[in-house]
Amino acid sequence: MKLEHAFLGLLAASGIVTANVQAVKAEEGFAFKRVPVIVNGSGCPPGSAFGIVNGNSVSIIFSEMYTEAARREFKRASCNIRMKLDVPSGYTVQPVNLRYLGYANIPNVSGARSTLNTFASFGASGGWVDRSNFGPGFQSDFERNVDIALSAVNACTRPVTTNFGINTNISAWGPRSGDEVTSMGIDTVDVTLEDVIYRIEFGFIPCS
Template structure:
């Protein structure tokens, strides 16, 4: 699967989209009605209970996951378990009858404070319950770095993976942050967050739509 990655200054671009589209499918406008997204399960050290929420856009073009306590750090006496944080979300996306959807783009942002010699990475994967098609991305950061990062990733329409028509399959969204002190001063802390200046990060998942076959 071909992916396009873009790196702009201090902003980091990440790509992620899911799978394959039947030859007969055509892009369609957003469906009528309103989609809803529910968090079925939430697990992981990066999203303790009550620190992750989800909301669907009113125009049915996207949904947003918001984190408020997602930080990995190393060095300066940090607990070794703090160097890796992850979050596993099981999302139930309710769509109007006769339509199905695919994740067309994922947008992330956060802040990185890495000492010289330290490094960090961000990983993500997406898949529908019961599907063998999983998209995985890994993105590395090297110190010194003190900057906001933003990642936007997309793939061609022909490579999207669609939710099965007529079924409600859980969309599993997994993310991970890791920080390594490396050769940096062991007394200095390095960290990476999925958050923003207001204390939360909005991770936006952009949707494409198609109509399901009749019958």
């Protein structure tokens, strides 16, 4: 609980939410609350995960996801994250944007490369929302700020509880020669809020 309280304080200090979280109304978006997150996969970071929903955004709190491959190795890390979201009555709602940061250190040697693939699901719809490739010599941080086009959930007549998920795969191929290592990771989206690994924005369209 200490981690959660500290995180909520940082959210308030950074302006992401007001200090008086009780002022957030469900009809303005998601009601402010902490939600449990289910994780599954060999590449999931250690430790527990949870989500913070507030207004039109969801932040997933987790530690770094990482993999590396030495000479002639292939390594893959995969992590599937699932949570339930309570959609307030009077709206159709859909995820519209996903933001996360990462880094890749690819030796400038033949055979070295890495890939990043992200799948998102909401309600009954799902699809690949991001595919990125990094070749020999790429050694930098990167930001992924991608639009999401998934079907909306209809809560026009009553509140709806539905599932939201993100499945991320990162793969690394080591160089064909030498002692350098190919490495890749997904890191925090905010240096102030250390463990926010994903931030998702949702669109709320009032029903006529």
